[in-house]
Amino acid sequence: MRHPKQPSAVPAMGRTLSRRSFLGVTASATAALSFGTFIRSGLGAAKVNVLTWSNTLNAMDDVLREQAAQYSKEKGVEVSFEFINQTDLPTKTAAAVESGAGPDIITLWSDGPHLHDKALVDVGDVAEPLGRELKGWTNIAKDIAVVGKTWKGVPWGIIPIAITYRSDWCKEVGYSKFPDTYDEMLVLSKKLNDKGHPVGFALGRAIGDGNQSHYPMLWAFGGAECTKDGKKVAINSPGTAKAVDYRRELHKVGESDDVFSWDDSSNNRAFLAEAISVTGNAASIYWAEKKNAPQLREVTDHALWPKGPAGRFGYSTAMSLGVFKFSKVQKESKAFIRWLMEPKQYSAWIGRGEGQIAGLLNYYEDDPVWKTDPKLEIIREIPKYVRMPGYPGPPTRHAAEAMVKYVIVNMFARGCKGTSTPETIKAAEGELQEIYSKA
Amino acid sequence: MPPSTGPGASGGSSYAHRLVRPEALTGYFLISPAVFLMTVLLAYPFVLAVWISLTNRVLGEPGRFVGLENFLKLLQDPLFRQTVWNSFVYTISTVFLKMLLGIILALLLNQEMPCRNLVRGALLLPWIVPTSLSVLTWLWMFDSLFSVVNYLLLGVGIISRKIPWLGDPFWAMVSVVIVNTWRGLPFFAISFLAGLMTIPKELYEAAETDGARGMRQFWSITLPLLQPVIAVVVLFSTIWTFADFQIVYILTHGGPINATQIFATMAYDVALVAGRIGEGSAISLFLFPALLVVIVLMLRYLRRE
Numbered sequence: 182m183r184h185p186k187q188p189s190a191v192p193a194m195g196r197t198l199s200r201r202s203f204l205g206v207t208a209s210a211t212a213a214l215s216f217g218t219f220i221r222s223g224l225g226a227a228k229v230n231v232l233t234w235s236n237t238l239n240a241m242d243d244v245l246r247e248q249a250a251q252y253s254k255e256k257g258v259e260v261s262f263e264f265i266n267q268t269d270l271p272t273k274t275a276a277a278v279e280s281g282a283g284p285d286i287i288t289l290w291s292d293g294p295h296l297h298d299k300a301l302v303d304v305g306d307v308a309e310p311l312g313r314e315l316k317g318w319t320n321i322a323k324d325i326a327v328v329g330k331t332w333k334g335v336p337w338g339i340i341p342i343a344i345t346y347r348s349d350w351c352k353e354v355g356y357s358k359f360p361d362t363y364d365e366m367l368v369l370s371k372k373l374n375d376k377g378h379p380v381g382f383a384l385g386r387a388i389g390d391g392n393q394s395h396y397p398m399l400w401a402f403g404g405a406e407c408t409k410d411g412k413k414v415a416i417n418s419p420g421t422a423k424a425v426d427y428r429r430e431l432h433k434v435g436e437s438d439d440v441f442s443w444d445d446s447s448n449n450r451a452f453l454a455e456a457i458s459v460t461g462n463a464a465s466i467y468w469a470e471k472k473n474a475p476q477l478r479e480v481t482d483h484a485l486w487p488k489g490p491a492g493r494f495g496y497s498t499a500m501s502l503g504v505f506k507f508s509k510v511q512k513e514s515k516a517f518i519r520w521l522m523e524p525k526q527y528s529a530w531i532g533r534g535e536g537q538i539a540g541l542l543n544y545y546e547d548d549p550v551w552k553t554d555p556k557l558e559i560i561r562e563i564p565k566y567v568r569m570p571g572y573p574g575p576p577t578r579h580a581a582e583a584m585v586k587y588v589i590v591n592m593f594a595r596g597c598k599g600t601s602t603p604e605t606i607k608a609a610e611g612e613l614q615e616i617y618s619k620a
Numbered sequence: 621m622p623p624s625t626g627p628g629a630s631g632g633s634s635y636a637h638r639l640v641r642p643e644a645l646t647g648y649f650l651i652s653p654a655v656f657l658m659t660v661l662l663a664y665p666f667v668l669a670v671w672i673s674l675t676n677r678v679l680g681e682p683g684r685f686v687g688l689e690n691f692l693k694l695l696q697d698p699l700f701r702q703t704v705w706n707s708f709v710y711t712i713s714t715v716f717l718k719m720l721l722g723i724i725l726a727l728l729l730n731q732e733m734p735c736r737n738l739v740r741g742a743l744l745l746p747w748i749v750p751t752s753l754s755v756l757t758w759l760w761m762f763d764s765l766f767s768v769v770n771y772l773l774l775g776v777g778i779i780s781r782k783i784p785w786l787g788d789p790f791w792a793m794v795s796v797v798i799v800n801t802w803r804g805l806p807f808f809a810i811s812f813l814a815g816l817m818t819i820p821k822e823l824y825e826a827a828e829t830d831g832a833r834g835m836r837q838f839w840s841i842t843l844p845l846l847q848p849v850i851a852v853v854v855l856f857s858t859i860w861t862f863a864d865f866q867i868v869y870i871l872t873h874g875g876p877i878n879a880t881q882i883f884a885t886m887a888y889d890v891a892l893v894a895g896r897i898g899e900g901s902a903i904s905l906f907l908f909p910a911l912l913v914v915i916v917l918m919l920r921y922l923r924r925e
Contacts, residue, residue: 216754243843250635271892271893272892272893275679275891275895275897277680279679279897281681296679296894296895297679297680297895298680299680299681300679301682317886384876385786385787385875385876386873386874386875386876389628393744422766437789438764438784438788439765439784440786440787441784441786441787441788441875441876441877442762442764442784442785442786442872443787443878444793445765447763447764447765450765450766451765454765454766455885456765529740576695578678578894578895581894581895582890582895582896585889585893585894586699586889586894587875587878591877593877594876594877595877598789598877608698611698612697612698612699613692615696615697615698619693620676620897
């Protein structure tokens with residue numbers, strides 16, 4: 182049964198908006214807003230989105246924000262940076278590649294250009310002019326960013342990993358300078374440990390510090406994970422055996438067992454807590470001391486990675502800037518990258534980093550940042566010795582997979598835990614063969 | 621609408637008729653949003669994951685169909701074999717501990733005590749707090765340098781040297797088991813408590829009259845009547861624990877030396893970091909057939925009960 186219509190509780194004069202009017206107003210407002218956006222986009226107000234990592238040195242991110250605002254004002258192209266956790270970058274990159282949507286410019290770690298080359302545009306028209314104008318690219322820059330013959334990323338910088346050590350403790354045991362060879366470092370480590378100041382090189386799941394400490398050690402003793410053509414596993418060699426024996430001895434006489442549980446921040450905390458005397462790290466420890474422990478800064482110094490029988494090597498994380506193929510503003514993205522790499526902008530950025538990041542163009546080897554503090558000068562030498570996983574072969578997907586699976590770090594860790602040298606090398610060989618057998 | 625009884629009417633026709641009655645159509649309409657969401661958020665990703673696991677796809681490339689090649693290759697991978705072992709050890713030990721401690725806790729909470737409801741509510745905290753936050757706290761508690769657990773144990777003299785919670789393969793597995801047990805215990809305890817509260821008190825009174833006390837009552841009354849709850853809870857927890865990611869990823873990231881690597885963390889490294897999503901999908905789905913059989917058997921058992 183239908184009820185008679187109830188009189189409205191609101192007087193007729195108080196009812197200002199009927200349903201029809203409300204729908205009309207909403208639709209008009211939506212259309213107007215959409216039209217405005219359409220017109221705005223039609224007028225060519227391009228927007229470039231950059232996804233990068235959140236630097237532990239926040240000041241460097243502030244520089245990028247300022248530069249983005251400056252570029253937007255000068256060139257009429259809106260640039261915005263999004264900063265995320267370093268460990269989230271691979272996941273976000275994977276999501277962007279698979280979905281075909283995301284930022285226009287992406288920061289690629291290490292061999293990122295090789296892993297994602299099919300999703301990236303050729304940026305040779307940015308990289309090559311920069312090389313010509315700024316004294317050329319370093320070898321490592323081409324290793325990471327050139328896939329085949331194509332530039333798939335513009336090398337943005339490298340975080341040089343140096344030996345960071347307590348100069349006062351080293352002086353106490355008779356070393357005014359850090360040793361230049363691994364053998365001498367072993368002697369020093371024992372003396373330091375006997376005084377209650379062990380060394381510490383991460384043997385846990387530290388994707389940066391763990392790999393960056395142990396790949397150079399492997400190479401310095403003549404070991405390698407694969408052949409020069411990058412196709413065959415070559416880990417089972419006398420050089421590798423020497424490296425494993427050395428690492429075991431170093432752990433036995435100079436280190437505590439804490440290192441097996443370390444992630445990338447652990448050695449920083451251990452050094453700042455004065456629990457260790459020597460480690461491999463970027464200049465971030467030195468920078469953190471400025472704010473949190475200025476008295477330690479006086480007695481902290483840097484050195485090159487030691488030499489082994491096969492030479493001196495290093496492994497540091499390099500970054501490139503890539504432009505995705507799905508980007509609708511590829512031209513504007515490349516123009517922004519080009520601008521960012523020019524001396525005025527780039528120098529301002531690495532200057533604020535106080536040695537945390539070095540340029541991969543030879544021009545920036547003489548950047549004023551290296552003159553600000555004598556303790557930073559040695560860091561600029563490090564990129565010369567840097568090689569990529571897979572060395573002496575090229576940086577391939579297989580080498581990248583071996584690195585993220587910690588094959589080399591685990592090989593050394595097993596050796597330090599008591600597994601015999603042949604056994605631990607055999608285990609690593611099995612893992613590498615499984616990886617390298619894939620297409 | 622009257623049932624069709626005229627010429628040509630058949631059982632199938634009346635069934636079809638039932639399907640298109642206004643009430644039926646209303647029902648379909650009402651459940652359609654849920655069906656749509658389940659299809660988009662569950663069914664489609666699952667089918668896509670199965671398809672990808674049968675290809676050699678890498679990030680950014682479509683890949684080609686390779687059948688069961690990914691699964692067969694995994695069986696030859698020493699790291700994967702270790703991952704399978706770790707996953708079973710992790711799951712069986714945590715589910716067993718949660719079940720045992722959950723029953724004990726439920727029996728305790730079923731007793732009269734002051735502030736009982738407050739205690740029951742507080743018990744849920746580990747379950748409610750976001751996993752990543754609570755696990756970060758445990759990470760600090762197990763830290764090699766600053767472990768408060770070692771500090772306390774050393775202080776009271778239970779240990780004479782610090783335990784390498786996250787640095788030794790054995791202790792790393794113990795650590796992840798402890799954290800998973802701590803986190804999952806409330807779910808078990810509250811579920812068992814709910815089960816206990818449905819057991820008629822008359823049964824215990826009758827048993828008491830017959831001279832059965834304590835453990836006899838537990839084995840003869842409590843445990844049998846709690847079995848369906850135990851079965852459901854253990855089933856859910858087994859599935860969730862096999863698929864666990866956050867606890868191991870944050871605490872150990874599968875280390876040291878792959879000692880705590882489980883399916884989800886290995887799938888993450890292989891698929892998202894190394895870019896081999898075909899292989900990563902195969903790792904994630906490896907246990908699916910076995911778990912499906914377990915679920916079917918368990919549900920049959922429950923139906924029987």
